Structures are given as structure tokens and as C-alpha cells.
Amino acid sequence: MGLPFFEPRLDTDLMRPYWDAIRNNDLKLPACSVCGAWLWYPPESLPCHPNGHLEWRPVPKTGTVYTFTTVERCLLPGDHKDETPYTNALVELDDVPGVRLVTILVNLNGTPPKIGMRVRYAPTKVNDQTLPTFEPET
């Protein structure tokens, strides 16, 4: 298994707190400062409380695979031939309703990925970048 390397572009500061937390091996997601609703992907303006702001809060580090695909041919710009295969997954975190994280499943050690599989946060360092990857819970 490989891991793709492609740096977040961070054209704006909107997603910066996500990566700042990951770099500290933490996991934080944005919620409305007024009502606490999780807002993912982070919006420029809050649909629930336009006068509120995004508050990045720590979230549980366990969850369930909603779907996955094992990528044999990476389509990112540039040459990523040596970085496949990898398994992308959408993970639903425990107690964070309505949110799915795009991730890569690591440390599968031959276990075939499955929908419904329990996973836990296991960030992985690639070059100087930490990726928000997940591994099987047991």
C-alpha cells in the first residue's frame, strides 16, 4: 500500500484549523458558535446563525466506514504511480452526526476493507505532512 502526497492548497484560511489540529495528532471539526451544529464542509457563511462563527472543537477519534474505494490509479495532477494502491474511505465519526471525513485506511495488514468496519484515527506522516488516516479499531 502507498500513500498519496499532495499538499493542501489552503487558498483561504477556512480549512487551516483542520490541518493545524492534524499536525498535532489531534482531530477538530467546525461547529456553529451559537447552536453547536456541526458544519462540514466548513462554509464561508453560517446557514444556521449568520452572526455566529466557526468554532473548531475536538471530536471523537473513532467511527465507521460509510463507503470506500481502493485506488489502483491515482488521478491527482502529477506522477503518483508509486503511491498506489491506497484505500480511500468516507468515515462517519461517533457522535458527530451528518459529517463524513475523507480519509485513507492504513494498517489494514491484509484485512479487506468493509463498509461498516469500525476504525480509529491514526494520523500518518508523509514527508513533512501529517495525513488524517484511520486504521481498523481492533
Next chain:
Amino acid sequence: MNSLTPVAITGVGESEYGRVLEPPLFDLIANAARKAIEDAGLSAADIDGFASTPGVPPADELAAALGVKERRFTAQASVAGAGTVGAAQLAQLAISAGLAKHVLVYYGIKTSRPGGAYAFHAADPHKADLEMPLGFYGQPLYFAALAQRYRHEYGLTDEQLGEVPVAARAWARMTPGSQKQDPLTLDDYLENPVIATPFRKLDCCLNSDGAAAYVVSSLEAARDLPNPPAVVAGVGFGALPVTLSEMFTQNPDLIQFAGHLSSKRAYEQAGLGPKDVDFAEIYDCFTISVLLQMEELGLCGRGEAASFVEGGRIGPGGDMPVNTHGGHMSNAYIPGTNHVVEAVRQIRGVRGEAQVKDAEVGVIAGLGGNEHATMVLTVDG
């Protein structure tokens, strides 16, 4: 809806289609537009309305190139797929309001441009920051993840997926100008390497350069024009309450498009239902998209499409012909637009060996990410 003026598609036109074509996009579109106007038995001076989607050359430049005298109506529909099919709705509104007599709908694409068909997703900041760094990039991956979820909920075999491109190829071989003409069997499909589970390259549509156009006129005017009118009996639009950015990851039910909304509206306007449909032209960016939209159009029940397509049922000679020109998988990827062209020809009854017998009602499904349009086309009378 009774106050709407009945309309028909009176002319259709296509440029040449290919993987990489020399002429600029503008020339391809102008070429398709001229053919559509000529096919309608009209001249450029008769065209007074324009409708298209984001991402194509603007109407003023096309109108000037065609020699249009006066534009009285110009509108932009939503993103291609939904927009190219749904533009007929804008045309009908304009004609009903007396704003235009003959509306030209046009679209063109050059996926041979740098970045190809994926580039517009790369421009999206959420994808650039939350998906691309994880290698989750490109429509084949988004739809592969959908297909995996469908497989989990309803069951889906590789062989069932393979039915879609195999049928498309058989139709394309009976369609002059199709990009893919060589035979394709289910075994060929199964031998094609997997690129992202469960997809092979053959689960994906083509990359294309090309353009297509059609003319919408009042039915009354259409009856005096050379071709049998292809009556726009109904056209509906629908949108999911998620952004295009979030569509492929956060859509609450990942395997639902807006086709159930648009088809309901189109059938209602037409006074027809799925049981009346003789053939369907369905936006086939990927195999799974065809299966899901067949369900949303009511051609089969939810979760039933995978088994429905078994045994060549959507191919030539099958009882529910789908993408009778080869679709985006084997004819060309001119999002939604070559599907409209094909449906019109089927309704006219001019498709030779690919002609669906007694084709009186056709349905066209245009997917544009979170948006969707359905058009019901019928013969006159």
C-alpha cells in the same frame, strides 16, 4: 402549467466527435449550431433565443458568428448534464411568454484541454484542502465510492456493471460518428483492469472534444417545418440541498441524485409515466450513474436496476433500450447534449438499424452533480 405553449425540438446538430480535435471549442459549437439551424429548416435570422450552461462561449459571440440578427432572449441553465437537458425548460418559458420564437440550445466541450474533465473539481477549495491531499480526486473515484455503497445496500456484481458499457458499445456500432466502434463483450469488460474498486476504465465515459446543439420552437411553428416535430411533452428540473462541493461525500444518502425530483415533474407535465417510456437516453458518466437514474426515472424500483439490466435488456433488441447511440461511454461525452440529439432522431424514426420499434415516448435524463433535469419527448399527436 397549462398556460405553457406546447413546444418541440425542430432541429439537431453535432460537430465531429473525437478524443482530441484540432478546431477550437468555439468553432465546434458554431459548426453544431449551424447544422441544427439548417436541420430545423430555419436560417440564422430566425433564431432569436439562446440557452446554454456555464463554461461555454457566450451567446453574443456565437450569435455574431452565426449571423443572428437580434437576440431577444438569452439564458444560462445550470451545470451541463442537467443544464443541457433542462435548457429546454427555459426555451419553453421564453416561447410561452412571447420572448422568443426559436431558441438555440448549444453546448461543447474539449476534455483534451489541460486538466481534462477533472479540472473544475481541482478549482474547488474544499476539494483542494479536504479531498485531494488524501488522493480522493477525479470523478471515477467519487462514483466508485457511490457504487461500493450501492453494492453494500442492494448487491451489485461486476457482470451487472458490465452490461452497461457492453450495451452502449453495441448501440455505438450502429451510430455513425461514434468515437468507439470496435466490438466489446462482457469478457472484454471483465478483463479490463480495475482502477478504483469496483470500477474499471470501461465503467467510465469517454473523454471527448465536440459540440452539439438543438433548436426549440413552438409546436405550431414546428408543424410547418421539414422534420416531424419531437414534442417536448414535459421537462423538469430538480436539485439536492447539498452543494456540488459536498455532493460526493456529504450527500445524506450518497446514492441518491435529484433525478427522482426532475422526473416526477417532467412526467407530470407530460401526463405520462415510466410505463409509457419506449426508450431512455441517460447521462452515463459512469455505469453506476445509469443504474441509479434508471431507478430515479421509475424504469425499475429502487435497488432493482442492477438485476434489471442483466441479459442485454438495455441493449439492441432489449425491452428497455438505453443510450441508443452509445451514450457518453461509446458515442461521445458531450454532457447530456448528444443524448437529446439521439432522442430526437429516435422520435423522428430515422435511426436505421438502431431505430427502436414504435418509438413514441422517450425520456432523457441529464445529471449535473447535485442537479438533474428530465425531458420527455414524444411524437406529435
